[in-house]
Amino acid sequence: MTVEEANTALYEALESADVDRMAAVWDDVEPDALVCVHPGWPMLRGRAHVLRSFSAIMAGTPYIQFFLTDVQVAVTGDVAVVTCTENILTAVEESGSSGEVVATNVFVRRGDEWKLQAHHGSPVLGTLEEVDDDGE
């Protein structure tokens, strides 16, 4: 399994709303080390808490599709940091879950596989042109 495939598996699990696939994406060797930030959320820690949050999100999201752009992978030893932009098409009950999200996903190598240890997604509230204008 390549890092890119492990990263894609996260979003396929979300798209299919499959709790078992989501559980398989995340590392279970160091369950207490798992961390997750959904866009606009506080930080969630620990495998049980993280997986429960995804179950809640998937239960409340009738339809969601991700188009990943600007994917970059940096591998250092047994750790891979994947950064990307999530372009999201969705129908959700709650606000703040559609549009553009930037994500940092940290994977650890476990044998032949890469398992997710940290996911941090955040809403893009302005354009790069707007923020670049600040102070320049």
Add this chain to the structure above:
Amino acid sequence: MTVEEANTALYEALESADVDRMAAVWDDVEPDALVCVHPGWPMLRGRAHVLRSFSAIMAGTPYIQFFLTDVQVAVTGDVAVVTCTENILTAVEESGSSGEVVATNVFVRRGDEWKLQAHHGSPVLGTLEEVDDDGE
């Protein structure tokens, strides 16, 4: 230098608005691998782009102070993932830079030092109690 010290150095550089200290915090061995997300911003890539953004932020921020809470460090080989909550006191010209931010900071070991490779900060837009209520 411990991972915690490297993490603290990031925030001290911001508090002192010292461009040179900020430059020393970030890795310069793989400059193209650096990524940074300021709260609500798109993803910035590359050492020059990242450092320029901090210079602009520091130039536009007369006063800022960080109180870090919920700091957790996970070390795997030569990579350390630090996650924390930034409680921020600030006086800024722009909006969206005060209050509570959650951060994921990825450091790589370079000799005796830890250098920052990825910083992802995002605004906390709700409480954990509110988000936990969704779908449960």
